[in-house]
Amino acid sequence: MNSYLLLGAASLVIARAIKFYISRSQRPFADIPGPVPTSWLFGNMLELIQHAPYGKHEFTWQRQYGPVYSIKGCIGEDRLMVSDPTALRHILADTGDFRKSPQHQLVNKSISGDAGILYVQGSEHRRLRHIMLPSFSTDALRLMVPNLQEIAEELRVKWQQSLQSNLEATGIIDMYPEIHETALKAVTQCIVGYDMPADNAYTTSYRNIVAAGAKRSKIAILTHSVLLALPNWVFSALAYFPPHDFATMLDFRKMSDRRSRVFLKRKIEARELGVEAGEGKSLFDVMRELSCANTIIWALYELSRNPGWQERLRNEINAAHEYSKAETPEFYDRIPFLNALIKEVVRFYSGVPYTERIAVRDTILPISTAITSRSGKKVTEIPVKKGQYVEVAISSYNRLSTIWGEDAEQFNPLRWFDERAERNFNGALGPYANLLTFFGGPRACIGWRFAVLEMQIVLCDLIRHACFGIPESNNVVAAHAISLVPLQMGDKEHIGLPLKVSLM
Numbered sequence: 147m148n149s150y151l152l153l154g155a156a157s158l159v160i161a162r163a164i165k166f167y168i169s170r171s172q173r174p175f176a177d178i179p180g181p182v183p184t185s186w187l188f189g190n191m192l193e194l195i196q197h198a199p200y201g202k203h204e205f206t207w208q209r210q211y212g213p214v215y216s217i218k219g220c221i222g223e224d225r226l227m228v229s230d231p232t233a234l235r236h237i238l239a240d241t242g243d244f245r246k247s248p249q250h251q252l253v254n255k256s257i258s259g260d261a262g263i264l265y266v267q268g269s270e271h272r273r274l275r276h277i278m279l280p281s282f283s284t285d286a287l288r289l290m291v292p293n294l295q296e297i298a299e300e301l302r303v304k305w306q307q308s309l310q311s312n313l314e315a316t317g318i319i320d321m322y323p324e325i326h327e328t329a330l331k332a333v334t335q336c337i338v339g340y341d342m343p344a345d346n347a348y349t350t351s352y353r354n355i356v357a358a359g360a361k362r363s364k365i366a367i368l369t370h371s372v373l374l375a376l377p378n379w380v381f382s383a384l385a386y387f388p389p390h391d392f393a394t395m396l397d398f399r400k401m402s403d404r405r406s407r408v409f410l411k412r413k414i415e416a417r418e419l420g421v422e423a424g425e426g427k428s429l430f431d432v433m434r435e436l437s438c439a440n441t442i443i444w445a446l447y448e449l450s451r452n453p454g455w456q457e458r459l460r461n462e463i464n465a466a467h468e469y470s471k472a473e474t475p476e477f478y479d480r481i482p483f484l485n486a487l488i489k490e491v492v493r494f495y496s497g498v499p500y501t502e503r504i505a506v507r508d509t510i511l512p513i514s515t516a517i518t519s520r521s522g523k524k525v526t527e528i529p530v531k532k533g534q535y536v537e538v539a540i541s542s543y544n545r546l547s548t549i550w551g552e553d554a555e556q557f558n559p560l561r562w563f564d565e566r567a568e569r570n571f572n573g574a575l576g577p578y579a580n581l582l583t584f585f586g587g588p589r590a591c592i593g594w595r596f597a598v599l600e601m602q603i604v605l606c607d608l609i610r611h612a613c614f615g616i617p618e619s620n621n622v623v624a625a626h627a628i629s630l631v632p633l634q635m636g637d638k639e640h641i642g643l644p645l646k647v648s649l650m
């Protein structure tokens with residue numbers, strides 16, 4: 147009996163392996179030019195994901211091959227890397243041709259459950275968005291201004307105390323943990339209505355999952371690729387015997403489910419939304435804090451490198467305070483350099499550098515800039531077969547010279563005062579400044595206005611009261627670890643951004 151079982155299991159594994167091999171040996175994008183893979187096992191994925199600074203290879207490929215090119219995934223898989231606006235519009239549209247990849251969905255489900263907005267599709271997704279959107283309306287944001295100001299002030303007062311008590315004799319403070327704590331407070335207090343940093347168990351669970359996500363080892367990259375070839379029972383078994391990273395996800399999911407249920411019940415009572423308690427749990431993904439915090443961190447970094455811009459911003463903030471009270475989102479919207487800086491940081495340091503989608507049926511991808519195929523044909527549309535992957539190259543789109551100008555690969559907030567910036571809004575892809583950082587289409591980020599308001603308020607408070615500079619030992623680059631994080635290079639690489647801080 148046992149030998150029959152064994153034989154059956156072995157046949158299943160072999161059948162799946164053959165199916166997997168056949169699917170990988172098809173070369174759907176063979177005629178589309180792209181970089182030569184460095185290995186069969188990893189394709190181009192290590193250069194895309196692991197390399198620091200982020201984008202060293204990706205932006206070179208874009209320069210070389212244009213806004214649509216083929217890359218190799220793991221184990222011989224063909225993928226398309228897409229930053230062409232017309233092709234992106236097709237991928238992001240609500241046509242049902244493309245969806246989040248099953249691997250992506252598995253992570254979403256493990257972290258936020260199968261009822262969370264990141265996971266659900268179709269009419270259930272539209273229903274959840276409808277429920278959530280009022281929390282991000284202009285009126286709702288207006289009410290959050292005092293709370294966000296308080297959170298920003300708390301951070302500044304904390305620095306004041308530690309600098310005065312000589313604990314930080316060097317005046318150097320690592321922005322990374324400090325700004326993340328602030329952003330976590332902002333998202334959880336203002337949006338979720340729950341003070342997460344005050345809850346140690348929850349915060350520890352959250353920190354663990356962020357740390358797990360930051361380590362994209364070769365094994366993790368490979369596993370992501372072969373996940374689909376594994377039978378469902380392997381996943382079911384994983385829930386009982388979870389490897390470390392999976393256990394971390396499940397632990398966080400349990401924690402946030404508990405908190406979300408309480409939160410949702412309150413919301414339902416308050417708004418009589420007509421959904422059952424427990425339904426739609428894990429509505430909010432506190433991990434959005436990551437991108438917000440990192441964007442503020444990169445803004446401080448760029449201001450530290452450019453004392454002239456920092457001075458200009460401080461003068462504009464002080465002038466704004468002389469004329470009116472900082473009580474509304476409009477107060478912050480009227481500070482020109484602040485908003486140019488935020489747009490440029492959002493453009494240049496996209497919190498989510500790229501994301502993957504899978505074709506759910508055969509489709510044709512139109513492109514705005516014709517490419518020449520390997521066989522010498524002019525190509526203006528690319529057939530994509532059901533099951534094929536495309537990478538939505540968010541960072542690459544944000545650096546297209548056809549949209550952002552010849553200096554698109556340089557950080558320059560002054561571009562937003564240029565008339566070209568106005569032109570770029572025709573047929574905008576994303577909800578904010580035609581940038582793709584907050585994605586686009588029906589799955590565009592619903593928290594983008596909140597994120598911008600938070601950046602405006604935190605940056606205004608900090609720049610008004612403190613001066614930032616780069617320490618001599620600075621050696622920081624942007625690295626991809628869930629979001630775009632500052633990585634200190636050297637003998638011991640670590641995530642962090644120490645800056646010289648002097649209070650005024």
Ligand code: HEM
Pocket residue numbers: 263264275333337430431434435437438441496497498501583584585588589590591592593594596597
């Ligand atoms: C700088 C900060 C942020 C960035 C760069 C960012 C970026 C993104 C991106 C790229 C997506 C699409 C992901 C995908 O479908 O693959 C997304 C979706 C989403 N974001 Fe944001 N986000 C930020 C802040 C926030 C905040 C503060 C919140 C809420 C508190 C939030 C809530 C959401 C939600 C709920 C979705 C899912 C929308 C849906 O599937 O319909 N985000 N965000």
